[in-house]
Amino acid sequence: MxxxxxxxxxxxxxxxxxxKGLEQLGLTASDVSVExxxxxxxxxxxxxxxxxxxxxxxxxxxxxxxxxxAAGQPSTASAPEREADAAPAAADIHDAVLDTTESVxxxxxxxxxxxxxxxxxxxxxxxxxxxxxxVDVRGRDLSALIGRHSEILNAFQxxxxxxxxxxxxxxxxxxxxxxxxxxxxxxxxRQMAQRMADQALKMGxxxxxxxxxxxxRRIVHMELQGHPAVITKSVGExxxxxxxxxxxx
Amino acid sequence: xxxxxxxxxxxxxxxPEDVQIHESGSGDRVRLELKVNAADMGRVIGKSGRVANAxxxxxxxxxEQQGKQVTLDVLEP
Numbered sequence: 001m002x003x004x005x006x007x008x009x010x011x012x013x014x015x016x017x018x019x020k021g022l023e024q025l026g027l028t029a030s031d032v033s034v035e036x037x038x039x040x041x042x043x044x045x046x047x048x049x050x051x052x053x054x055x056x057x058x059x060x061x062x063x064x065x066x067x068x069x070a071a072g073q074p075s076t077a078s079a080p081e082r083e084a085d086a087a088p089a090a091a092d093i094h095d096a097v098l099d100t101t102e103s104v105x106x107x108x109x110x111x112x113x114x115x116x117x118x119x120x121x122x123x124x125x126x127x128x129x130x131x132x133x134x135v136d137v138r139g140r141d142l143s144a145l146i147g148r149h150s151e152i153l154n155a156f157q158x159x160x161x162x163x164x165x166x167x168x169x170x171x172x173x174x175x176x177x178x179x180x181x182x183x184x185x186x187x188x189x190r191q192m193a194q195r196m197a198d199q200a201l202k203m204g205x206x207x208x209x210x211x212x213x214x215x216x217r218r219i220v221h222m223e224l225q226g227h228p229a230v231i232t233k234s235v236g237e238x239x240x241x242x243x244x245x246x247x248x249x
Numbered sequence: 250x251x252x253x254x255x256x257x258x259x260x261x262x263x264x265p266e267d268v269q270i271h272e273s274g275s276g277d278r279v280r281l282e283l284k285v286n287a288a289d290m291g292r293v294i295g296k297s298g299r300v301a302n303a304x305x306x307x308x309x310x311x312x313e314q315q316g317k318q319v320t321l322d323v324l325e326p
Contacts, residue, residue, distance in 0.1 A: 104260065111253040112307060113314040144310055155306035162292075162300065163260040 006057045014054060021056040023129055032056040097168045098122070098133065104164050105135050105176070108156070115139050123175065132173040135160075142178045150185070153178060154213060186219055193223040196245050197230045206246035211236070217243050250319060253311050254281050257304055262289035279312060279319045287326040294323055 007025060011017035018034060025032070034054055098120045106118040116139030123134045137145070146153045157176040165172045177183065192209070200207040209220065217234050220243045224232050231248055234241050251272045259265035267286035274280040285293055294301045305321050312319040 107256065108307075111256050112311045144313065147306070147310070152306055152310055155303035158303045159257060159261075159300070159307060163257065166260055 006055055008053060008055050010051045010053050012051055017054040018056070019129065020125070021054065023125075023131075025056065025058065027058065031059050033059060097164075097170070097172065100168045101133055101135060101164050101172070101174065104167055105137070105160050105174075108160055108163070109137060109139075109145070112145070112156075114142060114145060116142060130173065132175050133164075135174050135176045137176060137178045139179075145178050146181055150181070150213070153181070185216075189216060189219045190223045193220045193245070197224055197227055200245045201229055201247050204247060206244045208235070208242050208244045211240040211242050213239075214241075217241065220245075250279050250281065250308065250311060250315075250317075254283060254304075254308065254321070257307070258283060258285060258293060261292045261300070262286065263292070264289055277317045279317050281308070281319060281321045282324050283321060284324045284326060290323070290326065 007021050009017040009021040009024075011020055014034075018029065022029060022032065034056055101120040102118050105120070106116075109116050109118060116137050118135060118137055120133050120135045123132045125131050144152070145156060147155075153176065157174055160176060161172060161174040164174060175182070196207045196209060212220070221232050221234075224230055224245065229248055230245050232243055232245050234243055236242050251270050254270050255268065258268045258270070262268060262285050264286035267284075267289070269284040271282040271284075272279060273282070283293065292300065293304070295303075301321065301323055305319075308319045308321055
């Protein structure tokens with residue numbers, strides 16, 4: 001019983017660390033023992049503070065309700081074991097899933113006829129506590145991999161998510177970026193959102209943007225979420241769904 | 250082109266041993282016919298053909314690099 005899988009997590013608070021760890025392990029609080037290794041320190045005005053460090057040890061399965069669907073699975077390397085192997089710090093975990101991601105994506109890029117380097121890391125958690133994997137593809141002359149309206153990049157991202165998910169035997173959400181394109185596009189969308197909001201207010205009626213993917217519409221909605229004078233909504237049917245920005249009543 | 254299709258298809262299905270690809274066409278036109286196990290049809294086609302269309306987009310990129318045009322048909326098992 002000494003070789004129970006363990007996972008160390010660093011986060012701002014003990015609660016957050018626990019939630020993060022359980023999410024990674026796919027377990028509930030009753031399945032693990034928690035040991036606080038470092039209670040952290042507040043720091044001055046929240047700056048320079050040390051984060052909390054906790055260690056989660058997986059309790060031996062009580063016979064039923066074990067986390068992995070072990071029956072019929074060819075691979076017995078279930079999540080707790082794998083995570084425990086590679087969990088020095090939450091921020092820079094490089095586990096088997098990231099390795100799989102890098103090798104699958106890099107092979108696909110080469111099969112498509114491009115020369116590029118591929119590196120993967122975990123993104124921060126979204127509001128639902130899910131973590132996606134960010135994949136950077138860097139190389140020369142990759143614009144064909146983006147395509148018009150990022151059509152090819154989205155197809156590439158979708159297919160590689162499925163391929164990696166199959167290989168890793170779990171659902172993975174990849175965000176594939178080529179030469180920082182998505183980051184630039186996001187900035188552009190945010191600026192456009194603000195500009196169109198101004199225009200909607202100036203004209204006193206709603207403004208409709210060009211059709212965008214769900215991910216891009218989300219960026220626009222988020223950007224204007226806190227705006228005092230406009231509301232946004234999506235109208236129309238995929239793949240031609242568009243955001244409209246309207247002055248608040 | 251066939252290698253690319255084979256790599257993608259075999260990575261998506263439960264039964265990679267049942268993946269069959271037939272390449273035909275002449276000149277700069279390439280036609281790929283993909284056959285998979287009946288149980289895997291959904292995995293290579295997807296909801297409203299989303300997966301198949303994404304694969305077609307990728308094949309198109311690879312074909313363009315060679316100055317070719319490609320079509321993909323997923324055949325009924």
